[in-house]
Amino acid sequence: MANEAISLKGHKDGYEIVLRSAAKFSDIEQELKQLLDHLYKDNSKFDADQVDFKIQTGNWLLSADEKKKIEDIFANYPLFSIHRIKADVILKDDAAAIIEKNMIHANADIIRNGQIKTIDGDVLFMGTVHEGGILQATGNVYLLGKAEGIVSAGFPDNNSAVIVGDVTHAQQVRIADLVTIFDDEVQPDESKPVVFVNDLHKLAYLRMDELKKLRPKIYAKFGGF
């Protein structure tokens, strides 16, 4: 059986079924049934009652329909189940989304009263946020421009996001679900331009040189020493 469509491999941490991407799907279905039938009859080989299989598809992404068909085959054998289906490739869209999330986006918009600018990932902001406008990033916000409105990092629930820059003219800063409203009583400290969520789950401020200790990963991302 040189051209078999599937092959069973045993690993330290379980069994893996490899589906050959060049094979016809109908062959795969058939061979999978044969294999499982065979194993099911001969289940004395397995010491555990329940057996999980990993399914590896190599350079081939199963469609939802194909996944369903494979799951249906496994459903006939109560002792067997699928641990997970894994491929070595991902969709271009998914890849773009991952890159997007990990990139620092440069942005120089004017965000006017009533407008909300949402950015996936980190943002290096060089524009202006007017009063009543909202700059919102899922990651960190590095502010070079002028912020007179609302600056929101880690939207909606990323507690580890930070805001770095001059927020002394902003109306509010927000990280994840936390909000600080600046007014006559609460004023940001100009010498502490780093806003983060502390261990008590409150917004706190740090000096610039303390950021490296707080979020060393940011510096790794930027490169340098």
Place this chain on the structure above:
Amino acid sequence: MGKSIVITSGKGGVGKTTTSANLGTALALMDKKVCLIDLDIGLRNLDVVLGLDNRIIYDIVDVAQGRAKLHQALIKDKRFDDKLFLLPAAQNTDKSALEPEEVKKIVEELRPDFDYILLDCPAGIEQGFMNAVAGADQAIVVSTPEISSVRDADRVVGLLEQKDLKEAPMLIINRIKKHMVNDGDMMDVDEITRHLSIKLLGIVFDDEDVISSSNKGEPVVLNEKSAAGQGYRNIARRLEGETVPLMSLKEQKKKGLFEKVTEWFKRK
């Protein structure tokens, strides 16, 4: 081919209608053919400011719904022979009676015959605003030097930028009280322009003549002595591409007797 300009502000009562009437009149005085369109349906008053309210037979909704031809609804201002026309708003219906597409169609129909088509936008950013903006190549945003008005102008500029008009919006700052600006009690022109970051087209001083002349149905630009009238004339010239310096904010102090006498001695 004419250029269509929407005059808008977001906030009510900042002088959109006054600006439309005066700008239209000033352009007509410069020998341009102008059509004013009142889009404040339900609360029309551009016709009143121009003194044409007694001559309305058909309105824009009649035109849009095919009850009248466009040329039947246009009202000619007899003071400026064949230069200034008004397409009045309807009063007995609401803003939803008009669709953006219909306004666009009317503007396109007017375009070959006019140099300028000015659309007087209602306050707010709902249907009426959408109707007015749909027909425009460019927008003039009117704001007074008050924070509420500037904030609304900012909102409107944001919406206009999303609409992708042919040209960027421009700003008119209306009702500037010289003495309050000089005392630092009013936002100054530079501050507002910088904040909104759009091009400043002109400033208009607060002037009582505006009210008295509007009440008479005569736009204030017709009054040569009025500072506000001068402001509108300057704006019209800038629209035509001329370079006109901004009017000075310095107040002319009324000289007392003592100053007059000392000045008389200085002259010798």
